[in-house]
Amino acid sequence: MNTLIKKLLTLILVIAALQAKAAKVDTVLTHSQVMKKDIKAVVILPAKYSKKVQYPVVYLLHGFSGNYADWITKDAAVQNLADQYNYLIVCPDGAFASWYIDSPVNNYWMYDTYVSKELVAYIDSHFSTIKDRSGRAITGLSMGGHGALYLAIKHQDMYGAAGSMSGCVDLKPYAKDFAINQILGKYEDDPKSWADHSVVGMLAQLKPNALKLTFDCGADDFFAGINNDFHQQLLAAKIPHDYTVRPGGHTWDYWSNAVNYQMLFFSRYFNKLN
Numbered sequence: 001m002n003t004l005i006k007k008l009l010t011l012i013l014v015i016a017a018l019q020a021k022a023a024k025v026d027t028v029l030t031h032s033q034v035m036k037k038d039i040k041a042v043v044i045l046p047a048k049y050s051k052k053v054q055y056p057v058v059y060l061l062h063g064f065s066g067n068y069a070d071w072i073t074k075d076a077a078v079q080n081l082a083d084q085y086n087y088l089i090v091c092p093d094g095a096f097a098s099w100y101i102d103s104p105v106n107n108y109w110m111y112d113t114y115v116s117k118e119l120v121a122y123i124d125s126h127f128s129t130i131k132d133r134s135g136r137a138i139t140g141l142s143m144g145g146h147g148a149l150y151l152a153i154k155h156q157d158m159y160g161a162a163g164s165m166s167g168c169v170d171l172k173p174y175a176k177d178f179a180i181n182q183i184l185g186k187y188e189d190d191p192k193s194w195a196d197h198s199v200v201g202m203l204a205q206l207k208p209n210a211l212k213l214t215f216d217c218g219a220d221d222f223f224a225g226i227n228n229d230f231h232q233q234l235l236a237a238k239i240p241h242d243y244t245v246r247p248g249g250h251t252w253d254y255w256s257n258a259v260n261y262q263m264l265f266f267s268r269y270f271n272k273l274n
Helices: 003-020 070-074 078-085 111-126 143-154 191-196 199-205 224-236 252-270
Strands: 024-032 037-045 057-061 088-092 136-140 161-165 212-218 242-246
Touching (some): 024 111, 037 070, 037 078, 037 111, 057 143, 057 252, 070 078, 070 088, 070 252, 078 088, 078 252, 136 143, 143 161, 143 199, 143 212, 161 252, 191 199, 199 224, 212 224, 224 242, 242 252
Parallel strands (some): 057 088, 057 136, 136 161, 161 212
Antiparallel strands (some): 024 037
16 A cells, blocks of 8 residues: 555545544524514534533624524634534524614514523523523624623523624614614614613623623724723723734634634633633
8 A cells, every 4th residue: 555545544534533523513493482483593512412411502693694604604613612612502593683682663673582582492492501591601793792792781690601702882873884773763763772772881780790701802893992992881880801802803804713712711601710
């Protein structure tokens, strides 16, 4: 057997071994009773998943104009993080522009209730999970960064840790952008609603150490200013948190890097290291 054939056989065996240990990626069909429709979600199971073990879960939200498959198609390496940290990663569908809010103007958009109640209930009933806030974290990018912090602060009984990557943490400056007005109505009609549904408007609901928080933003991102402001507000309120500014903009190159640090943060939380 010549050297080239030996190398090819070795390569084939290595690939087979890696595939055998790879995370399992499923697309599940969930149902939202409140919106009366079926909604897809990606569920990534670690390679060693066993029904005999209860696993933590990280809910990973997509951004504006995205869908449930964004993370696994645009950053396929994210599935390796489920293996690395031995927890489930769930990527919900938040529609084109739901902002993960229960819309006060259109009851067709009820993605707060869907993600934090209906989807969590589905995941906990169909998979072997830690059915407690100590085993749940949530994060996301852009619209999903807003959604993750908004949902975690609003539902501190459901999530123990939360993060955001390039999150739109203040909706008010973007009253005419990103279809937010289809969820909240016109800003001038109800500015209080816009303030109340913005992450920066929820600061009073946070108590020191009640929720483990991490968020980041690229230095060249158009959301950098509002993230810096939120960081300063958290400091003034003495709310412990991790905040990082890295080189980069509002791009998948940035998020594919940032998600690694987010997932490490959550692993440390689940293992009581934070």
